[in-house]
Structures are given as C-alpha cells and as structure tokens.
Amino acid sequence: xxxxxxxxxxxxxxxxxxxxxxxxxxxxxxxxxxxxxxxxxxxxxxxxxxxxxxxxxxxxxxxxxxxxxxxxxxxxxxxxxxxxxxxxxxxxxxxxxxxxxxxxxxxxxxxxxxxxxxxxxxxxxxxxxxxxxxxxxxxxxxxxxxxxxxxxxxxxxxxxxxxxxxxxxxxxxxxxxxxxxxxxxxxxxxxxxxxxxxxxxxxxxxxxxxxxxxxxxxxxxxxxxxxxxxxxxxxxxxxxxx
Numbered sequence: 104x105x106x107x108x109x110x111x112x113x114x115x116x117x118x119x120x121x122x123x124x125x126x127x128x129x130x131x132x133x134x135x136x137x138x139x140x141x142x143x144x145x146x147x148x149x150x151x152x153x154x155x156x157x158x159x160x161x162x163x164x165x166x167x168x169x170x171x172x173x174x175x176x177x178x179x180x181x182x183x184x185x186x187x188x189x190x191x192x193x194x195x196x197x198x199x200x201x202x203x204x205x206x207x208x209x210x211x212x213x214x215x216x217x218x219x220x221x222x223x224x225x226x227x228x229x230x231x232x233x234x235x236x237x238x239x240x241x242x243x244x245x246x247x248x249x250x251x252x253x254x255x256x257x258x259x260x261x262x263x264x265x266x267x268x269x270x271x272x273x274x275x276x277x278x279x280x281x282x283x284x285x286x287x288x289x290x291x292x293x294x295x296x297x298x299x300x301x302x303x304x305x306x307x308x309x310x311x312x313x314x315x316x317x318x319x320x321x322x323x324x325x326x327x328x329x330x331x332x333x334x335x336x337x338x339x340x341x342x343x344x345x
Contacts, residue, residue: 138156139203143213144213148183148233154184159173188219204218209241235255251270
C-alpha cells in the first residue's frame with residue numbers, strides 16, 4: 104500500500120513540475136530597469152544628477168504616462184521621481200544605438216535626458232522625459248524641438264495626473280494629446296532562419312555607453328524546476344519498476 108501511494112505521489116509530482124515552466128512563463132514581467140551612467144551634470148525631469156552611476160527604473164502610472172525613478176547603485180537612496188510619456192518610433196525613425204538620448208547643454212543649463220530606450224522588455228518605443236514648464240520652454244527653444252511639460256506648481260505626488268502641454272521652439276504652447284499606436288498587422292506564419300542579435304553599443308559622442316542591466320530576474324528558478332523534474336522522474340521510474 105505504501106509503495107503504491109509513493110508511486111502515485113511521484114507521478115503527480117513529476118506532472119506538476121513538467122507543467123510548472125508554463126505557469127512561470129505566464130507570470131507578469133518585471134519593471135523596466137537599467138544602469139544609468141552619468142559622466143557630467145545631467146538634468147532629468149528638472150532634477151540635476153551629478154556624475155556617477157545610477158539605477159533607472161519604470162513605475163507604471165497609466166497607459167499614456169509612467170513615472171521614472173532614479174536610484175543609487177545599491178538602490179537604497181532615491182534621487183528623483185519624474186514623469187515620462189511613451190516615445191513610439193515614427194515610420195522614418197530607427198531605434199538609436201544607445202539607450203539614452205540627450206538634449207545638448209547650454210551656457211546656463213546642463214544637458215537634459217530626452218529619451219530612455221529601455222531594453223527590458225525589448226520594444227520599438229522609449230520613454231520621453233517630461234519637464235516642468237519653465238525648463239521645458241528653455242529646452243524647446245535651445246534644441247529646436249517640441250518638449251512636453253507640466254505646470255510649475257505641480258507637486259511630485261501629482262505629476263502622474265497633471266495636465267500636460269507641449270512647448271514649441273517658437274515659444275508657443277499646445278495641448279498634449281496621447282494617441283495609442285495602431286496595432287501591427289498580423290503577418291502570415293513562415294519559417295525563417297535567423298541569426299542571434301548583436302548587442303547594441305553606443306557610438307554617439309553625446310550619449311552614454313550602455314552597460315549591463317541590474318539583475319531583476321534570472322534562469323535559476325527554471326533550472327531548479329528542471330532539476331526537480333528530473334529527480335521526480337527518476338523516483339517515478341524506480342517505483343514503477345518496484
């Protein structure tokens with residue numbers, strides 16, 4: 104009777120461990136996170152960071168905007184919480200070879216982070232940093248670009264819900280509206296041989312060299328599950344022969 108019960112237990116355990124990787128695959132992805140090397144004073148959403156290496160991560164806020172947090176390397180000190188909006192690639196735009204794109208510095212202001220192209224998960228979009236109105240106007244004129252802003256009186260806790268505007272190079276203000284990207288057409292299924300992708304390396308002299316991202320998840324749980332599955336399978340076989 105005991106042997107029969109052990110056989111059933113081993114078979115059930117083996118079946119559970121075989122199915123476990125599929126269950127793990129359905130778990131939510133981890134937040135986007137990356138190393139953020141800074142070699143000169145850098146404005147991020149109105150907060151100036153001094154040279155050093157930081158951790159930058161996404162805090163989900165809404166479909167049309169996110170909060171971006173800047174932490175120390177050990178992730179024990181929070182330096183800034185700023186707002187970002189999605190940066191979808193336009194038809195004539197390609198993914199840059201660097202994770203960070205900056206507005207050039209001026210005589211009175213340091214360079215400013217424009218877009219962070221996160222790699223976790225990979226995608227064809229980035230995070231455009233939103234600036235307080237006054238700083239956004241200065242960046243828009245100096246860089247001849249459109250910069251999204253929020254009112255100067257907005258406190259940090261309210262930036263995710265504040266009213267956004269667009270500062271133009273002509274010093275005019277427009278209403279910001281978010282248009283979700285159209286879903287990509289479904290292509291016919293074909294078998295194509297592919298080559299492994301080459302990691303992107305920064306080549307721009309106005310951006311920082313990319314570095315490996317902090318470990319937020321790994322393959323250890325999957326390897327452990329496979330090991331347990333092998334052990335359970337061996338036990339099941341042994342008892343089946345008994």
